[in-house]
Amino acid sequence: MTGTDGRPTTTQDARRNDTVAAVVRQWQTVHPDLDTGPMEIIGRVNRCAALLQQAEDAPLRRAGLSRPEFDLLGALRRTGHELTPGELARETFSSGAAVTKRLKALTERGLVERRGDARDRRVAHVRLTDTGRDLVDGILPEQLAYETSVLSGIDPTQRDELASLLAGLLGRLEGLAGVLRP
Amino acid sequence: MTGTDGRPTTTQDARRNDTVAAVVRQWQTVHPDLDTGPMEIIGRVNRCAALLQQAEDAPLRRAGLSRPEFDLLGALRRTGHELTPGELARETFSSGAAVTKRLKALTERGLVERRGDARDRRVAHVRLTDTGRDLVDGILPEQLAYETSVLSGIDPTQRDELASLLAGLLGRLEGLAGVLRP
DNA sequence: AGCATGTGTTTTACTTGTAAACATTTTTGT
């Protein structure tokens, strides 16, 4: 089945039925001369991210963790070794000050430990405690299961296509960020 | 040109070269049994949104506006009529309390005005001042021009495909939100 | 009319992030 413009309508005209489409139509009537094309992508990326964060935090809340905290623990878990606060900040894309605060809270809860560096006494090395590791390993499958259920409405071919296109966009954005921040 | 698995490589194997791909690979080596497929989409959506917010706010900062403030003004501009605080909250996907604070700041800056309702004296009606309208109309083209330049690296066919796939995902997320919030 | 209940908005207390300043230590240049 195809629409009058020949574009396939396998997603039941999703492009005409979400909130972003409505917003774009409003702008079009007020500023018919403006090219609103970028909104169709960027508006949707932003809105998807907002909704995902709302819903996705459910398994984390149960464990009493915020997502930024989980990201920090996850960085330690997936790299498999100790990281310094600075490395954690880069790895989780957050500021050093924010990492300092999170580390304080997570240390008090016994999820991470710190150790000074012998050579360079400015730096600390942070590692997961056993409790912290078990917590991450317990939450991650739930998180992925939830994410899988969210994506289950999209057929595998389209999922793959979407992942590739997003990778292209992300690569471009990260390239830009690298260029724009010398 | 196609990769060894037959998938086209028009985006120069973007899927293997962004930060999310590296994270997924790390998880795979630590938990080889886990299905990390969802991360390829959801991780990228989140990361794209984060980068877009950092970079995209440039034209807004120049005008001394935060993005949530611009969203509020934009909602008034694109609907073309007055909105109540509650409607603004729904329209901009934020809490009523946040809207109250933003309205206070924007009113003090002379960008919006309030007017009481004659029938129902609980509600207020908010409208853009001429200054506010001019500000939105001045910023929007800059914003769209920047967004266009970000997306210019992706060819039009892929842009269209990406917009459609995101619309499908967003529709599903918004449907879920509706169902999960009775 | 009088009171319970619902709705729209604001206020309050609190959480969390950021930017800028700071302290400490290392590196660099001469």
Place this chain on the structure above:
DNA sequence: ACAAAAATGTTTACAAGTAAAACACATGCT
């Protein structure tokens, strides 16, 4: 070797969001 510069991490002051309660008014029931 030593002063200046850079790097690392923390502290401080502040901005902005949220949840829950408070507030103000409207509506419906008896």
